[in-house]
Amino acid sequence: MTGLAEYELHEGEGGAVLALTGPYLVSSIGAVDEDLRSLEGDIAQVDLSGVSEIDTVGAWMACHIATRHNATITGASERAQRLLGALEGMDSEEQIAAPRLPVWSRVPEAMGEKVFNARTGVYGVLSFLGSLILATWSLLRNPRRFRMVALVRQAELVGVSALPIIGLMSFLIGIVIAQQGAVQLAQFGAETLTINLVGRITLRELGVLMTAIMVAGRSGSAFAAQLGTMKLTEEVDAMRTIGIAPMEALVIPRIMAAVLMMPLLGFYASCMAIIGGAVIGDVILGIPFWTFLSRIQEVVPTYDLWVGLIKAPVFGLIIGLAGCYHGLQVRGNSEEVGIRTTMAVVSAIFAVIVLDAFFAVFFTELGWG
Amino acid sequence: MSEEENAFHHHARYRGDYPIVVEGLTNRFGEITVHEDLDLKVQRGEILGVVGGSGTGKSVLMRSIIGLQTPNAGDVRVFDKSIIEAEPDEEIGVRDRWGVLFQGGALFSTLTVGENVEVPLKQFYPEISDELRHEIARYKVLLSGLPEEAVSKYPSELSGGMKKRAGLARALALDPELLFLDEPTAGLDPIGAAAFDRLTRELKETLGLTVFLITHDLDTLHEICDRVAVLADRKVIAVDTVPNLMDLDHPWIQEYFNGPRGRAALTAQALDELRKHMDLPIAEHAVKALDNASSSKDKA
Ligand SMILES: Nc1ncnc2c1ncn2[C@@H]1O[C@H](COP(=O)(O)OP(=O)(O)O)[C@@H](O)[C@H]1O
Ligand SMILES: [Mg+2]
Numbered sequence: 012m013t014g015l016a017e018y019e020l021h022e023g024e025g026g027a028v029l030a031l032t033g034p035y036l037v038s039s040i041g042a043v044d045e046d047l048r049s050l051e052g053d054i055a056q057v058d059l060s061g062v063s064e065i066d067t068v069g070a071w072m073a074c075h076i077a078t079r080h081n082a083t084i085t086g087a088s089e090r091a092q093r094l095l096g097a098l099e100g101m102d103s104e105e106q107i108a109a110p111r112l113p114v115w116s117r118v119p120e121a122m123g124e125k126v127f128n129a130r131t132g133v134y135g136v137l138s139f140l141g142s143l144i145l146a147t148w149s150l151l152r153n154p155r156r157f158r159m160v161a162l163v164r165q166a167e168l169v170g171v172s173a174l175p176i177i178g179l180m181s182f183l184i185g186i187v188i189a190q191q192g193a194v195q196l197a198q199f200g201a202e203t204l205t206i207n208l209v210g211r212i213t214l215r216e217l218g219v220l221m222t223a224i225m226v227a228g229r230s231g232s233a234f235a236a237q238l239g240t241m242k243l244t245e246e247v248d249a250m251r252t253i254g255i256a257p258m259e260a261l262v263i264p265r266i267m268a269a270v271l272m273m274p275l276l277g278f279y280a281s282c283m284a285i286i287g288g289a290v291i292g293d294v295i296l297g298i299p300f301w302t303f304l305s306r307i308q309e310v311v312p313t314y315d316l317w318v319g320l321i322k323a324p325v326f327g328l329i330i331g332l333a334g335c336y337h338g339l340q341v342r343g344n345s346e347e348v349g350i351r352t353t354m355a356v357v358s359a360i361f362a363v364i365v366l367d368a369f370f371a372v373f374f375t376e377l378g379w380g
Numbered sequence: 381m382s383e384e385e386n387a388f389h390h391h392a393r394y395r396g397d398y399p400i401v402v403e404g405l406t407n408r409f410g411e412i413t414v415h416e417d418l419d420l421k422v423q424r425g426e427i428l429g430v431v432g433g434s435g436t437g438k439s440v441l442m443r444s445i446i447g448l449q450t451p452n453a454g455d456v457r458v459f460d461k462s463i464i465e466a467e468p469d470e471e472i473g474v475r476d477r478w479g480v481l482f483q484g485g486a487l488f489s490t491l492t493v494g495e496n497v498e499v500p501l502k503q504f505y506p507e508i509s510d511e512l513r514h515e516i517a518r519y520k521v522l523l524s525g526l527p528e529e530a531v532s533k534y535p536s537e538l539s540g541g542m543k544k545r546a547g548l549a550r551a552l553a554l555d556p557e558l559l560f561l562d563e564p565t566a567g568l569d570p571i572g573a574a575a576f577d578r579l580t581r582e583l584k585e586t587l588g589l590t591v592f593l594i595t596h597d598l599d600t601l602h603e604i605c606d607r608v609a610v611l612a613d614r615k616v617i618a619v620d621t622v623p624n625l626m627d628l629d630h631p632w633i634q635e636y637f638n639g640p641r642g643r644a645a646l647t648a649q650a651l652d653e654l655r656k657h658m659d660l661p662i663a664e665h666a667v668k669a670l671d672n673a674s675s676s677k678d679k680a
Contacts, residue, residue, distance in 0.1 A: 034392075037516075037555050038476070041507030048511065064393060066555035067523070067587065068516055075515070090588065097586040101519040105531040107494035243489075343536045344489030 014063065016043045026055025029076065035062050035069025047076060060086030070094035139336045143266065146258040158264055165268035169230045170276060177225055181280040184217060185209060185287025193296055202296050206303055209288035210311040218281030219273075219319045220367055223326040226273065227359040231334035234265050235355035238338025239348040247339070257339070266331035273327030274320050281319060314379040322370050326363050333359035394459045394477075394557055399424050399590050400445060405454035407440055414440050416614040418454070427584055427591040428619075429601050431636065432611030438594045439483065441611065442560055445592070446480055458558070476504045478558040479551030483566070485543040487535040493521060493546045494531040500553040516553070524549035525579050541572045545579075552583070559584075559591045565600055573597060577604050598637075598645035610636075 016039040019030045029050070033039065057077050062069065070091060077084050087095060112120065150157055192208040238261060241247050247257050289303035298306075337355035341347045374380070400422035407415040414437035422428050432438050443449035445456050447463040456463045458474050487496050497517040501508060508516075521531050524545045535543055544564055551559060561580070565573035577597075581604045584591050595601065601608055601622055609619040612632045618625055626637045636642060 037501070037505060037508075040512070041505055041509075044507075044509050044512050048509070067519070068512075068555060071515065071519060072512075093586050097523065097582075098519060101522045103518040103522060103528045103531065105494070105518060105528045107492065107498065107514050107517055107531060109492050109532050109534065344534065346490045 014039070016040055016069075018043055018047060020050075020054070023056060026053055028056045028058050029054045029082070030058040030061055031073065032061035032063075034064040035072065036064055036066045037068040040068055040072060044072070047072060050076070050080075054080040054082045057082050057084045058086045059084060059088070059091055062088070062091065065091045065094060067094055067098060070098055074098055135340070136332065136336055139339075140332060142258060143262065143332070146256065146263060150259060150263065156259060158260060161260065161264035162267055165264045166272055168233070169226065169265075169268045170272035173226065173229055173272075173276060174279070176229075177222055177276055177280050178283045180221060180225060181213075181218065181283035182287040184221060185213060185284030185289075186291050188212060188217070188284070189288035189291035190295065193291070203298070205288070205292060205296060206298070206306045207310045209285060210307040211315050213281045213284035213288075214311060215315040215318050216367070216371075218284055219277035219323045219326065220363070222273065222277045222280045222323070223330065223363045224360055226269065226276065226327070227330045227333075227356050227363065230269060231330045231359045232352050232356050234331065234334030235338040235341075235352040236348055238335060239341035239351050242339060242341045243343075243345065243348065262335045262339075265335055266328065269327040269331035269334075270324045271327070273330075274323040277319055277323040278316075312379075314374075318370070318374050318379060322367065325366065329362050329366070330359045333362070393588075394424065396460060397424055398422060399459055399558055400592065401455075401457045401460075402441075402445065403455045403457075405441075405444060405456065406452045407437065407444060407449065408452050413614055415444075415451070418615050420609060420616045420619065422590060422592060423607070424590055425584075425588065426606040427580070427593055427604055429605035429608040430592065430594045430611060431596070431601065431608060433632070436611045437614070438611055439562055442480075442562055442592065442594060446478065446560060476500070476554050477556055478560065479554065479556040480560045481544070481547045481551045481562060481564055483562040485535070485547040487543060487546055487550070489535050492532050492534055493526070493538070493549065494518065496535070496546065496550050497521060497553045500550065504554060520549045520552050521546070523583070524552065525575065541568050541576075544568065544576065548579075552587075555587065557588070557590060559589045561591065561593045561595075563594055563596060565595065565597045570599075574599070574603075580604055598642055599648065602645050602649045 014033045016031070016033045016035050019032070021028055021030065054076070057073055057080075059065070059073060065088070073084055073087075073091075074095060076082065084095065111117070189205055189209050193202050193205045196202050196204050196208070238247070241261075247261075250257050250260060285304070285307060289298075289300050292298040292303040293300045334355045337351040337358075341351050398421045400420070402418060402420040405415050405418040405420075406413070418441070420441075430438050430441065440449060444451050445458065445463065447456075447466065451464065454464075459477065461474055463474070487493070488499065491499070494514070494517045497520050498513055501513050501516060518528075518531055522528065526542060526545050526549065530538065530542060530546065535546065538546060548561075548564070551561075564580070565576050568576060577600050580591065580593070583589060584604075593600070593605065595605075605622065607619055607621055608625055609616045610625065610630075610633055611617070612630070617630060618628055618633065620628075622637070625633055628634075637646075
């Protein structure tokens with residue numbers, strides 16, 4: 012059955028009568044809603060006797076018109092009367108949306124909040140690092156509380172399951188460096204230096220840096236999202252009440268996994284990049300594959316390897332710290348999980364790149380140039 | 381049917397006897413069979429309580445009825461339309477005629493309570509003006525027994541009981557004919573639970589609802605349920621009024637209704653009835669005596 016909500020205004024005794032006819036339901040009221048609201052003039056009666064069906068929305072409409080025009084409602088069926096009775100005293104002016112400031116004060120306020128958040132963010136991360144150190148210290152004194160299983164599980168997630176994607180990425184990067192390098196170096200007739208280029212740049216810089224970016228995207232985000240969800244569902248609070256410190260059970264295994272896996276992954280990435288370079292050397296430059304690899308040993312100083320291996324755990328610490336810190340900062344709603352996950356990844360990658368620049372200068376000054 | 385008519389097409393209220401019919405329902409998760417050949421009919425205009433031990437599949441039954449869980453076998457018809465044959469998100473003209481209150485409330489956490497109530501209205505009836513939609517959202521929130529200020533609050537700012545009420549307001553947004561409540565009074569204090577029971581009853585009577593109510597609360601069963609369906613042994617083993625169920629000779633039912641808590645709920649209700657019907661001073665004595673008797677029995 013379909014029908015339309017309709018209305019008609021006619022003169023009756025005692026003034027104008029607004030007769031509503033048809034179904035007055037949430038599904039049909041859209042047709043007359045605007046018109047009824049904008050009715051002008053005096054109405055003495057709202058006649059519901061022609062209404063075939065009614066729900067609370069229809070009753071609300073009738074109530075609304077009657078109040079606005081100071082009219083009486085007549086002809087209400089038993090059901091309509093019940094609904095009208097239930098809606099009595101249900102008027103409210105409360106805003107539906109959360110209160111929102113006007114633009115001119117909202118924008119500066121948001122700006123100021125950003126500045127303050129940046130400051131409290133730095134303080135927050137530093138104090139998080141502090142409590143991490145304290146928790147580590149207390150773990151060192153009570154090694155039996157250490158969660159080996161959690162560490163192994165996280166190491167698997169951060170390290171082992173990242174091997175295929177990091178391997179492939181590094182292999183391709185090695186190919187690109189060797190191929191582009193060879194093209195440029197050929198202009199000086201120095202194609203053989205491609206070996207130096209590939210070996211030094213991957214072991215020293217790119218292997219670890221690209222790995223850090225990949226781990227931040229894969230695992231830093233996972234840390235933040237998982238801890239954030241646990242925070243929302245009060246799992247973190249539950250742990251605290253049982254006497255489990257979230258620092259020990261959640262944060263330390265994750266950060267340790269990142270710190271321990273980063274050097275391994277970084278070294279692995281460098282190796283894969285060198286293999287990629289060697290393949291290109293074989294195919295394009297005519298340097299045999301094994302010759303390329305053994306030349307690496309001669310042209311790359313050992314300290315290049317150390318530079319990479321020293322940077323890697325620091326990057327791992329930054330990634331783990333950012334992921335866990337932002338995850339535990341989640342409060343309120345699901346949107347916050349998304350925001351914090353983004354912040355964890357962006358701030359980790361940013362910090363890694365800034366620190367990498369410092370390291371570059373530092374090691375050169377040290378004479379490891 | 382013209383374009384315009386189509387836009388404001390509405391459903392007539394259901395006039396049949398059984399808005400929900402479940403036949404031969406079988407649900408399996410891997411090795412576990414939760415339901416096997418389960419039958420259930422819900423009468424129009426009743427509050428049907430659904431009870432059963434934890435993990436007997438009450439929530440799964442509800443999810444099957446509202447089409448969130450595709451059963452392994454059997455048929456579910458709501459308003460005489462089969463839910464099983466429809467795709468999960470297909471429009472079959474029943475989703476705007478029921479309201480669901482999930483066990484955890486399931487409010488959208490990034491929206492205020494008022495905006496939560498507006499979501500189904502916007503989804504199904506975009507033609508309704510903003511002004512009217514806001515008004516509807518406001519009175520639905522008040523109708524669910526929340527204070528006015530709650531309209532613009534976020535779910536994370538509400539207490540557990542208030543979240544339940546906010547969930548109820550959203551379930552009522554479209555003036556449904558069918559209301560599904562999954563353990564609405566679980567986790568509420570006794571006063572809050574009793575108020576929620578009263579509210580459910582009142583809403584059922586004023587709005588003419590049919591209510592499918594999963595509960596563990598014996599007081600709820602005694603106070604507001606017209607009939608109770610008992611889930612055990614992967615089936616609905618009985619559907620009847622509470623007094624009739626108590627006479628049945630099934631171990632779980634006996635344990636449930638005639639165990640210590642079942643008897644306490646029954647005594648409480650009997651006392652209420654007595655208070656309601658007798659104003660005589662002598663009745664006061666009787667009530668006090670009964671009260672004392674029941675409390676000393678509890679101690680013993
Ligand atoms: N998605 C699922 N996967 C596997 N098993 C499930 C799933 N949902 C429910 N179950 C199982 O079905 C049974 C009934 O669950 P449920 O309906 O939630 O119980 P209750 O009656 O307490 O509401 C339980 O044994 C539960 O383990
Ligand atoms: Mg359940």
